[in-house]
Every structure is written in C-alpha cells, then in structure tokens.
Amino acid sequence: MGSTGTAIVIGAGVIGVTSAYALARKGWTVELVDAAPDVAAGASRGNGRQLSYSHTGALASPSLIAKLPQLALGYDPAFRLSLRPDLAYARWLTSFIWQCRRGAYVRNTLECSRLASESRRAMDRLLDDHALSFGLRDAGKLVLLPDTKSIEDARATLRLTAQFGQPQDIVSRSVAIEIEPALEGFAAQFAGAVYAPQDQTADCALFCKRLLETITAEYGAIFRGGMRAVSIEDGKAESVVRYANGDARSASMVVVAGGHEVNWLLAPLGHRQAIAPMKGYSFTAPVGRKAPEVSITDSANRLVFTRLEDRILVAGRAELGESWAAVDADHLQAMKRQAQAVMPNVADYSASDEGWAGIRPMTPNSLPVTRKLSPSLAINVGHGMLGWTLAMGSSNRLAQIVGSPG
Template sequence: MRTPRTALIIGAGVVGMASAYALARRGVAVTILDAMPGAGMGASYGNGRQLSYGYTDALASRDLLGKIPRLALGCDPAFRIYPRFDAVSIKWKLQFLRNCTERKFRQNSLNGLMLARKSRDAMAALLAKHDIEFGHRTAGKMLLFDNNAAFSRGRAIMYMKARHQERQMALTYDEATKIEPALNAVAHPVAGVIYSPTEQTGNAAVFADRLGDVVSREYGVSLRFNVVVTGIESDRNHAVVKMDSGDELQADIAIVCSGAAAGKLLRSTNIKAPIYPMKGYSFIAPATKASPQVSITDVVRKLVFTRIGDEMLIAGLADLGDDSADVRPERMADLIASAQAAFPEAADYRATRNHWSGLRPMTPNSLPIISRPSPTLAINAGHGMLGWTLAMGSGEKLAERIFAN
C-alpha cells in the first residue's frame, strides 16, 4: 500500500491528537475533525488522569467470569451490565467471554504492557522536544486490595510483569503508609498494596488541547471542530469523509480515532470493529490536608483518586452497554458515596463539581484496534479505560504501520 500524503483524522481526543502528531512529523498533511467545540472534550475530558503504564490488566479474566451473574443482576454498585440484545451487543459479549481465560488474560495484559511502554517512551520524546504544560508529574501509583485472595492475585500479576522488567513492588499496609501517610485514613481493611513508583499523572483534556496547538503551529495540522462526520467512503485511491452539513472532504487516507463512536462509523464502511461502550463517571473536589499525593486505585471498588494541584479527581464505575453520555444522577451519587465511604478524608466531598460521565471504547480483549484495513482507511480506536495511557504509543504504532506498507 502506498504511503499517504494527506490524512483526515476523525476524533480530537488524546488518541486522535497523538495520531496527528505521529503522522505530521513524518510529513503527512493532516486535518483533524471533531464534533465537539474543542480538543479532548469527549472521553479524554473526565478520565482518571493517571498515566498507568504498568497497570494494563485486561478486563476479561477468569476472576470476572465468575462475577458476571451478580453483575447482570445489578448486585455490584461499581460495575453494571445493562441488558441489550441487539446483534452488535451479543457478538461483543460472546467475544468478551472467549477472552475470560487465564491464558488470554495474561497475553492481553502483556500486550497492553508492551504498548504502554512504547507510549511512555513516546511521551518522554514529545516532552523533550516540546514544552507542554498539562500538570504532568511522576506521582507513583498504589493499588489497594482489601482481602488476602485479591492481594495474592495482584502479586501474581505483578510477578508476571516483573519478568518483563516492569518495576512494581508488593507492600504491607504499614509499609505503604510510610510512603503515603494519607492511607491511614482509608476506611476499610487493606490486606496489601502493589506500588509502582514511576507512574505519572496529567490532565488529558489539557494535553489534547495543548498538543493541538503544537501540531497546528509547528506541523501545519488543520483543526476543524463542531463537525459531525456521518460516513466514510473509500476506494483504493482516496477516502471521502461526509459531514452532516452536506460537505465532503477528500484525502489519501481517513483514520478513525473517534472512541466509542468508532464502531458505528466504521459500519458505514462495512468494517465490523468490536468496540462497545462502557460508561464511566468522575467528579472533582477540593483536596484536604489528608489527600494523597500518590495516585490511588481501590481495586475492589473500582475507584481512582488522583491529585492535580489543589484538587482531587475521583473516577470510577463501569456501566457496560449504557451508550448515553448523560450523567445519571443516581450513578453519580453511587460514585460519590462509594468514594466517601472508602476514603473519607481524601477530598472535601461537600464541594464536588464537574460531575461528568463518558463512554470508554471497549474491545473484548482490552486492546486497541490499530490497523489499516484498506489503502485509504485506518483505525486507531478501542482503548477502553487506558486511552490516556496508550495514546502516544498508539499514535506511533499507527504511523509505523502506515509507513511500513
């Protein structure tokens, strides 16, 4: 396949911006299209803000398989499966179940780890070249386990990654509190902690916006917002992107980076990409004297606590099959109540703001689809809960694939 000289990227989140940066550096004339009024305003906006390069565990696992009946009945407030029986939903769920084996869990998690390393290196290279301010810092990350069985499983996964030179360590609760004293205020038992001292944080939405400034100013990328893409037509010579205004744009290649919307858009090209929405929620609250500096993930309750300056961003919940980005008040209340019950002094819960929900684009194996199914069409979508972590590496991998053909 020939190397494109022009590209239309659909989606201006962190993945779309990273893809634009990777291609524009290689001399491709890039135009980015997004339905929102600015960059990073979709799933990138309210995510957990953790660059979790070492925490790439696939969602599908034998552990989750045994919990699915309870989840389907709504017995776990952190994870809900909404009943849907359309062909797309059924096919995705069957593929997901086929990934719920130990062998596939390990394979998928390690493949994610390799991509995360590529992403970490690409982020370091970007920041060495361009001064981009987005609250970036090395905060470290702690995974909290509240029972011995879960902690034992966490250690087994840690040892698996250690064989691939990933730096993590298992700590007792007392050892962890010496590193992060805020853990003394955790309101439930902690059987053990997995600590990754080199993990990072940063505001994904600000990053997308600032990287947009860089690619526009330094590499001539054109940014077009408030543009709703309704379809793509492609043949061996060029791609045509159609918009709801009736306008059309043409380029050598169209690249779909539109997150949870990617599956539906790709179906207009007769490509079936297994991307399915899993809704998450977040809110911001003022930090307190007892707020952690280290990023915290409560594994059982699926809660993420990230400090950005004088604020805490708290994210969580996993609602599979809810394809509306609207905030459900009862689910936001579940998140706030769960966070306050688990970590009552982590934030000032009386002053929560930025109540947000967004759609994570999940694949059955928790790995993004980075492919070029035809000479004039490429895909970089399906990053699930790790879009922020994997964005830079995914952009590089996409560009390498395009330029290798």
C-alpha cells in the same frame, strides 16, 4: 476536493490528537476533525488522569467471570452490566467471556503492558522534542488489594509484566501507609498494595490542547471543529469523508479515531469493530484534612483518587453497555457516597463539583485496534480503560503501519 499527502483524522480525543501528531511527524499534511467545537470533548475530557504504565491488567479475567451473574443482576454498586437485545452487543459479550480464560488474560495483559512501555518511551521522546505543559507529575501509584487472593493474583501479574521494566512491587498494608499516610483514613480494610513509584498523572484534556497547538504551529496541521463525519467512501487510492453540513473532503489517508462511536462510520463499509461502550464518572472536590499525594486505586470499589493541586479527582464506575454520555445524578451520587465511605478525609465532599461522565470504548480483550483497512483507510480505536496511558504508543504504531505519504 482531493489531496495527495493529506491525512484526515476523524475524532479529536487523545487518540485522534496523538494520531495526528504521529502522522504529521511522518510527513503527512494533517486535517484533524471533530463533531465537537474543540478537542477532548469525549472520554478524554474528565478521565482519571492516570498515566498507568504499570497497572495494565485486562478487564476480562478469570476472577471476573465468577462475578458476571452478580453484575448482570446489578448487585455490584460500582460495576453494572446492562443486558439488551442487540446482536452486536451479544457477540461482544460472548467474546468478552471467552477472553476471561487464564491464557487469554495473560496474553492480553502482556500485550497491554508492552504497548504501555512503548507509550511511556514515546511520551518521553515527545517531551524531549517539545516543551509541553499539561500538569505532568511523578505521583507514583498504589493499587489497594482487598485480600490474600488478590495479592497472589497481583504477584502473578507482576511476574509476567516484569520484562517491560516498569518498576513496581507488592507492599504490605503498613508499608503502603508509610508511602502514603492518607491511607490511614481508608475505612475499608486492604491486605496489601501494588506500588508503582514511577507512574504519573497529568491532565489529558490539557495535553490534547497543547499538542494541537504544537501540531498546528510546527507541523502545519489544521483542526476543524463542529464537523460530524456521516460517511466515508473508501475509494482505495483515496477516501472521501462526508460531513453533516454537506461538506465533503477526500484524502489519501483517512484515520478513524472516534472513540466509542466509530461503528456509525465503519459498519456500512463492512468494517464493524467489536467495541462496546462502558460509561464512567468523575468529580473533583477541594482537598480534605488528609489528602494523598500518591495516586490511589481502590480495586475492590473500582475508584481512583488523583491529587490535583488543591483538589482531589475521583473517577470510577463501570457501566458496561451504557452509551448515554450525560451525567445520571443518582449514579454520580452513589459514586460520591461510595468514595466518601472509603476515603472520608481526603476531600471536602460537601463542596464537590457537578461531576462528569464519559464513555470508554471497550474491546473484549482490552486491547486497542490499530490497523490499516485499505490503502487509504486506517483505524486507531478501542482504547478502553487506558486510552490516556496507551495513546502515544498506539499512535506511534499507527504511523508505522501507515508509513509516509506517496
């Protein structure tokens, strides 16, 4: 079946759903598909929920490079680097190491900050146009810095990103505790913090559901769950998507937004992207005696603590090269023990839930790839650690690149 003016978006995580919205606004008739029966089945489901418009530092940085041997040997409990004989992964790691140079880090962080500001504006516009309810809260964010060196690094990053107008400042330990009294119970020392008063939190999976309802009700989009795309034929004027159930559909635009799995579809077309999986975990627990209202990022232990209504969500761990999405009970327990050790009073850890694991689609420079590959094929992929934050901005860019139908 062929269809002029139809765009098929493959993948209904937060990137696919926001891409579908941005294309529908441009006049496309959008068909959003996912292998799972519902939206937000992948990394967009249980993430840290932070709309981290201010904290946009790239993962590849001069401070990380010195730690790589330690990570490869498994000495960091929160960040593991798996080494395996895979040429594409080896190329990715080489490129990642190259991106750790200071100049590259500065460029990548600036570009990410620019996209985050665009995202914030796009989210504000969306909410002006549609009254969506998905637990959005102006929580503010404190990023705890362990020592003087990390404060100096953070100060340099703030100077760089000040041009994008997201208010944030370095505060002393005592001021951080005044802002968020729950930090008094923070067992590890921290030397200071970055405070971003306007950063937000919200439920990413609920956002995907609400936005899907909006685009189906108001823009005529359709969602087809349980449809695993197995191949794409790029016929230039139109592309054909074939599904595991034998179905095939053609469209004048196909957008691949399949998170960490996109190379199954793109590599056979000669468009392999440099994307490596990086697994992470989250769990929730009832609030404890001293639960924070402000979002806390413990940068030394790579943990984020986010207040839900009467629960605390803890997200963290970085397992680079790991694409098995199931929860590894030992790894989850290790993260729970670590969270309890640093913030013992914020949650009733004994009553925590069964936890969740998801895969961040990482590019070497921590920047997504939003690009047209042919007249009828485009990608919006590789949003890494900040996909929830960057979704609206990069999907807006996608719609600008793709343009209107016809």
